[in-house]
Amino acid sequence: MKKRVLYYLVAVSATFSLQSCVTNYVVSTPTTYANEYKSDAKLASIDNKKLETAKAQLLSSFSDEKLAAARSMEATIKNDEIAKTVRFTKKIDDILTEAESYLGTPYKYGGMTRRGIDCSAFVLSVFGAATGMTLPRVAASQAQEGEKVEKSNLQKGDLVFFSQGRGRISHVGIVENVTEEGDVKFIHAATSKGVMISSLNDSYWGPKYRFAKRIISPETFNNNLANN
Numbered sequence: 001m002k003k004r005v006l007y008y009l010v011a012v013s014a015t016f017s018l019q020s021c022v023t024n025y026v027v028s029t030p031t032t033y034a035n036e037y038k039s040d041a042k043l044a045s046i047d048n049k050k051l052e053t054a055k056a057q058l059l060s061s062f063s064d065e066k067l068a069a070a071r072s073m074e075a076t077i078k079n080d081e082i083a084k085t086v087r088f089t090k091k092i093d094d095i096l097t098e099a100e101s102y103l104g105t106p107y108k109y110g111g112m113t114r115r116g117i118d119c120s121a122f123v124l125s126v127f128g129a130a131t132g133m134t135l136p137r138v139a140a141s142q143a144q145e146g147e148k149v150e151k152s153n154l155q156k157g158d159l160v161f162f163s164q165g166r167g168r169i170s171h172v173g174i175v176e177n178v179t180e181e182g183d184v185k186f187i188h189a190a191t192s193k194g195v196m197i198s199s200l201n202d203s204y205w206g207p208k209y210r211f212a213k214r215i216i217s218p219e220t221f222n223n224n225l226a227n228n
Helices: 002-100 119-131 218-227
Strands: 147-149 159-162 171-178 184-190 194-199 209-214
Touching: 002 119, 002 171, 002 184, 002 218, 119 171, 119 184
Parallel strands: none
Antiparallel strands: 147 209, 159 171, 159 209, 171 184, 184 194
């Protein structure tokens, strides 16, 4: 009888001990897993933030490089355009300097030297010396060169053409200056006083004016430079 009671006591004690172990195991395990899960989630969050930051920095660096490249290109183009304008302006100045060096040269029909020169030979000689261009010998043929320009848009270096009545072009000059008031001054070889400066507002030349031509422009000038 005592042995049977002792057996039951041992069995009950063992059962409670086993349940206690199982309970401890079941309760403690989820806690461990929960901690591990939270830790992994936190690390993943940190890694994503670093990735997004790195990506943003990379995109920013690309944007900065593209912006710098665009600004550099813009500056290069701007400087190139400025250089072209300076070269063209200097060339026009060269034309006018050459033309003004003839001031006072007497007029001579058919003449082509500084001892005597006519209007078309004057234009031909000036442009040949200053630009290397070869223009036709007579005014009517020179009038076929270049692009037509409205009187209101005349600039230094343009050619102005004249005729008696509505007849054939018989005279040519080079625009020497355009004042703020719009008065166009031109240099030419006149039969009366030789190479001189006159105005399109002049009572003699004004009515005889027919049209103007631009035979040298920034585009044609720089294209010629690029091809040479």
